Amino acid sequence: MHVNTLDQRIISCLVANARSSYADIGKLVGLSAPAVKRRVDRLLESGVLRGFTAVVDPEALGWGTEAFVEMHCKGNIQPARIRARLEPLPEVVAAYTVSGAADAIVHLRAADIHHLETALERLRGLEIVERTVSTVVLSTLLERSPNPEH
């Protein structure tokens, strides 16, 4: 699907504030409210926009402890099977297959160190896992969404 500059500006507005009205976005990009809505609908349908979500302070919800885990799996394993094993673990925030020695990098979020330990044990207990190397997050320096424009 084709995404032009106008679409990118609309997307930027929505990334900055997903609850802004179509009229407000229209004022910024130079369109009427219905025109903005039609573009947003089209972007949603085509999958360029996946949806709208609230950004929550993890600390406030009792998810203050994070870690990145290098996962080394037994033998040759398809990404889909790794995904299937990780998906049921609620502490898994994100997971990626990667180049290099590890098979995957798993981003974990837990309430505290103890909970993190439990989550790690469960992760290491998966039968596909040979070993793991975990790195505990001490502080979040930066977290942002990538801009449509460079």
Added chain:
Amino acid sequence: MHVNTLDQRIISCLVANARSSYADIGKLVGLSAPAVKRRVDRLLESGVLRGFTAVVDPEALGWGTEAFVEMHCKGNIQPARIRARLEPLPEVVAAYTVSGAADAIVHLRAADIHHLETALERLRGLEIVERTVSTVVLSTLLERSPNPEH
């Protein structure tokens, strides 16, 4: 600040769809629209809710290539100084200080391998950086927001 079950359910609704109306949320959690708004305002003011954003397909915007970079810095460096150096780099999606050998983990997003290489060079060129170890993402297995409830 105190966040109860009702607040958590409201947050869940907003995480699922940040553009849903107060009335719709109210139907799901058993409150009137104004009551929901008051709670949302309070959650925003207290910082539990940081805001609302659009979830974008990075591929569609031409940000198809990701990497995680272990950053090893020269000497003892304060997190704030690392942050200050990383903040101007648009390819830096997230960055964390971590336990272990590395000083920080940097999450990069670029248009393609070539752009990633450029971004990496710029990162390695920072005077605080001693060396880096980068891991290129091959595929995203999973990406989700942590639920308020376990």
Added chain:
DNA sequence: ATTGAAATCGCCGTGGC
């Protein structure tokens, strides 16, 4: 509960191919 704003829908005009 009332008043104003926003979302939504149908209809029409314009311009490119």
Added chain:
DNA sequence: GCCACGGCGATTTCAAT
């Protein structure tokens, strides 16, 4: 002529007080 796209106005739903 057809299609893509935007504006306008009416109606319904929502937000704010």
